[in-house]
Amino acid sequence: MSLLIATLAIGLVFGVLALGIYLSFRVYQLPDITADGSFPLGAAITARLLRDGVDPVTATIVGMAGGALAGAITGAIHVHFKVNALLSGILVMTALYSVNLRIMGASNVPIQANTIFTPFEQGATAWLGQETSILGRSVPSSDLGLLLATTIVVGVAGILLVLFLKTELGAAMRATGDNARMLRALGTSTDRMTILGLALSNALVALSGSLFAQMQSFADAQMGIGVIVLGLASVILGQSLIGPVRSIALAVIGAVMGAVLFRLLVAIAIRMGLDANDLKLVTAVVVLAAIVGPTWLKSIGRKRGKHAPA
Amino acid sequence: MLRLDSVCKTFNPGTANEVRALANVTIQLAPGSFTVVIGTNGSGKSTLQGAISGAFDLDRGSITVDDTNITRWPEHRRAHLIGRVFQDPFAGTAPGLTVAENLALASKRGKWRTLAPLLRGARRGEWKDLLAQIGLGLENRLDDPIGLLSGGQRQSITLLMATLTSPKVLLLDEHTAALDPRSAELVISLTTRLVAHSSATTVMVTHSMQQAATLGDRLIAMHRGKVYLDVSGVEKQHLTESELLALFSQMRRDDRFDDDACALVSAQYR
Numbered sequence: 001m002s003l004l005i006a007t008l009a010i011g012l013v014f015g016v017l018a019l020g021i022y023l024s025f026r027v028y029q030l031p032d033i034t035a036d037g038s039f040p041l042g043a044a045i046t047a048r049l050l051r052d053g054v055d056p057v058t059a060t061i062v063g064m065a066g067g068a069l070a071g072a073i074t075g076a077i078h079v080h081f082k083v084n085a086l087l088s089g090i091l092v093m094t095a096l097y098s099v100n101l102r103i104m105g106a107s108n109v110p111i112q113a114n115t116i117f118t119p120f121e122q123g124a125t126a127w128l129g130q131e132t133s134i135l136g137r138s139v140p141s142s143d144l145g146l147l148l149a150t151t152i153v154v155g156v157a158g159i160l161l162v163l164f165l166k167t168e169l170g171a172a173m174r175a176t177g178d179n180a181r182m183l184r185a186l187g188t189s190t191d192r193m194t195i196l197g198l199a200l201s202n203a204l205v206a207l208s209g210s211l212f213a214q215m216q217s218f219a220d221a222q223m224g225i226g227v228i229v230l231g232l233a234s235v236i237l238g239q240s241l242i243g244p245v246r247s248i249a250l251a252v253i254g255a256v257m258g259a260v261l262f263r264l265l266v267a268i269a270i271r272m273g274l275d276a277n278d279l280k281l282v283t284a285v286v287v288l289a290a291i292v293g294p295t296w297l298k299s300i301g302r303k304r305g306k307h308a309p310a
Numbered sequence: 311m312l313r314l315d316s317v318c319k320t321f322n323p324g325t326a327n328e329v330r331a332l333a334n335v336t337i338q339l340a341p342g343s344f345t346v347v348i349g350t351n352g353s354g355k356s357t358l359q360g361a362i363s364g365a366f367d368l369d370r371g372s373i374t375v376d377d378t379n380i381t382r383w384p385e386h387r388r389a390h391l392i393g394r395v396f397q398d399p400f401a402g403t404a405p406g407l408t409v410a411e412n413l414a415l416a417s418k419r420g421k422w423r424t425l426a427p428l429l430r431g432a433r434r435g436e437w438k439d440l441l442a443q444i445g446l447g448l449e450n451r452l453d454d455p456i457g458l459l460s461g462g463q464r465q466s467i468t469l470l471m472a473t474l475t476s477p478k479v480l481l482l483d484e485h486t487a488a489l490d491p492r493s494a495e496l497v498i499s500l501t502t503r504l505v506a507h508s509s510a511t512t513v514m515v516t517h518s519m520q521q522a523a524t525l526g527d528r529l530i531a532m533h534r535g536k537v538y539l540d541v542s543g544v545e546k547q548h549l550t551e552s553e554l555l556a557l558f559s560q561m562r563r564d565d566r567f568d569d570d571a572c573a574l575v576s577a578q579y580r
Contacts, residue, residue, distance in 0.1 A: 193423075
């Protein structure tokens with residue numbers, strides 16, 4: 001039970017990541033790899049600031065701002081120097097590896113100070129006592145506080161994102177991904193929109209990294225590896241859960257649900273004996289299957305249909 | 311008013327693919343006029359529109375709209391002065407956004423995109439009336455993603471979007487060429503109506519000699535990057551489709567003669 005609650009909480013934190021990836025990969029249709037660097041960037045900045053005695057909320061927000069800056073740099077490289085989006089992201093991600101080490105001063109920084117989750121954990125413990133019984137199993141109350149906190153964060157982030165995408169600016173961003181030529185003809189610089197969009201996307205990714213670090217009580221230079229694929233897996237999984245959607249709100253909910261479900265599946269797989277070292281390989285294969293599978297199945301169906309006797 | 315002064319544009323200069331798309335073109339279009347531009351393939355008629363809309367930098371010359379020199383303005387900055395409809399019926403609208411959202415984006419043409427909700431204070435009633443004018447039942451589809459509509463429907467809406475904010479200049483780039491005949495007819499009748507009610511200086515490029523003969527108050531034929539024929543007033547009114555077709559065969563003959571001459575000369579010097 002405790003494992004389930006912890007898994008849900010981590011899933012929700014990755015839900016924030018999925019929101020960022022949804023924005024770059026789905027709304028902008030831009031393969032932005034910066035996330036592999038901005039996720040640990042958010043974690044590194046927060047860990048460093050917490051060590052230096054800064055309060056957790058500020059530390060988290062600054063971490064997020066760091067991600068936004070990284071995304072804006074990727075966007076600027078892409079639109080101003082006409083560098084391929086994928087390469088721009090790889091450049092910034094690679095640079096960030098060194099930046100993160102500089103910020104942390106080591107490849108791994110433990111977090112001993114109070115985190116953004118501490119008040120929730122303490123509050124839950126004070127209110128419910130050390131242990132709470134759910135469905136006959138006893139659970140540390142602090143885990144429930146953690147779950148509540150992550151639910152609030154992902155809820156607020158999701159609602160704000162949906163509202164934002166319905167503003168003039170947000171709709172212009174959606175139109176940039178949809179039909180950039182039209183937006184230019186309507187007098188909006190798609191260059192500016194792209195930079196802004198990647199900044200927002202990476203701010204969300206960095207927020208996720210910052211929360212993840214605070215939850216795990218450490219930041220690590222390696223923690224960003226495979227974050228893109230993880231986020232993409234969540235978005236794709238969410239899409240298959242919700243189906244082909246027309247509504248932004250549903251797509252956003254789907255991304256978060258996908259992240260939680262993916263985390264649950266991973267926890268189950270590890271419980272059933274999957275080697276944690278094989279996790280990234282399995283994730284990549286699952287994502288590939290989810291992307292290629294449907295069209296492949298369809299083409300097989302077509303071929304069968306063609307050769308079938310009349 | 312729209313003025314082009316000694317506009318020159320050469321694509322791929324200094325290479326084997328060098329194309330002199332616009333060779334010293336000077337045109338002055340009166341405010342509110344409706345000019346039809348025709349020309350053979352590669353005559354520079356689409357480049358002319360690109361030059362006005364700012365799709366590329368000019369080699370030489372200037373472009374002025376109502377005494378404002380916009381020659382160096384990037385495409386998006388010119389947009390508040392210029393409404394555009396493209397040949398590709400899907401190019402003018404964002405498929406993932408609803409009809410209302412597309413119209414709302416167009417109604418803020420050239421303005422700063424703010425954090426105000428896009429559809430707050432949307433003039434839905436006004437838009438419904440406009441959509442009803444098209445006569446395709448689009449007035450009931452304001453909240454459908456525009457990607458669900460047909461090419462003709464989307465092109466009609468693009469036309470509405472282009473004229474929604476009363477721009478100074480309206481550019482129509484073969485905007486019926488990719489439509490089926492019925493949709494094309496519909497879009498043309500909508501064009502006629504909107505242009506008549508608008509004060510925009512309209513430039514319409516077309517392949518259709520019938521449209522060229524019947525529409526507009528001025529006709530410009532482009533050939534090899536230059537203005538080949540420029541008629542307006544009574545002369546334009548009396549212009550017939552067959553006269554235009556004759557003009558076209560003449561331009562094509564010129565083309566062939568030049569090509570043959572080229573072949574002759576290059577054969578001798580090989």
